[in-house]
Amino acid sequence: MKTEIIKIDSDLHGRDQAMRAARKFAAYNDITGKGAMHLRLLTEETISMVHGILEDFTGDLWLESEETKTGMICRICLSADKQANKVQEAHILSVSTSGKNESAKGVMGKIREMFRRSLQAESSADEEKLRSMADAWMDGGIPGADYAPSDSKYWSLQLYKKNLEKGKSEEWDELEKSIVANLADDVKVWLNPDSTVIVVEKIF
Secondary structure (H helix, E strand, C coil): EECEEEECCCCCHHHHHHHHHHHHHHHHCCCCCHHHHHHHHHHHHHHHHHHHCCCCCCEEEEEEEEECCCCCEEEEEEEECCCHHHHHHHHHHHHCCCCCCCCCCCCHHHHHHHHHHHCCCCHHHHHHHHHHHHHHHCCCCCCCCCCCCCCCECCCCCHHHHHHHHHHHHCHHHHCCCCCHHCEEEEEEEEEECCEEEEEEEEE
């Protein structure tokens, strides 16, 4: 089951609609009590997290469910039409799970990741200048050539948690405070040249 796509932007327009969708989604999938509350909390925290990290974005949010052998996986998906700069990337990846770049495998995956990083700004102040330079560079390419960037950076929570648990570091103490990290079974992040995608998974 997949909900309708809800428009979310940096001034939190669409948040109330997203919370209503989360309640309906829980009821449709027979998720009640504490489970329904956790689903609502995860939806709210995912929106708040992206709002707190990225600036001046619009995006799409939806929820979807899938029956598996281990249970029903519910996913909260948020796709923002903005590339994270290096500072924002560090914040986003701090709530992710595996730390592996699943899309940067093979020659083409590594090329895509190098291209993404070459366009990535150090901070928000550098983004506009870098974007203008990138547009000029792309316009100077082969006429009629199409460029369709695909997934270029992927993080997922389990290896990250395991590594931090070994040392019980300060980072782990901060992670413990995160609603997403405590309630989600997995958090995946795709960092692309033109978007940032976060998928939060909860198994029921």
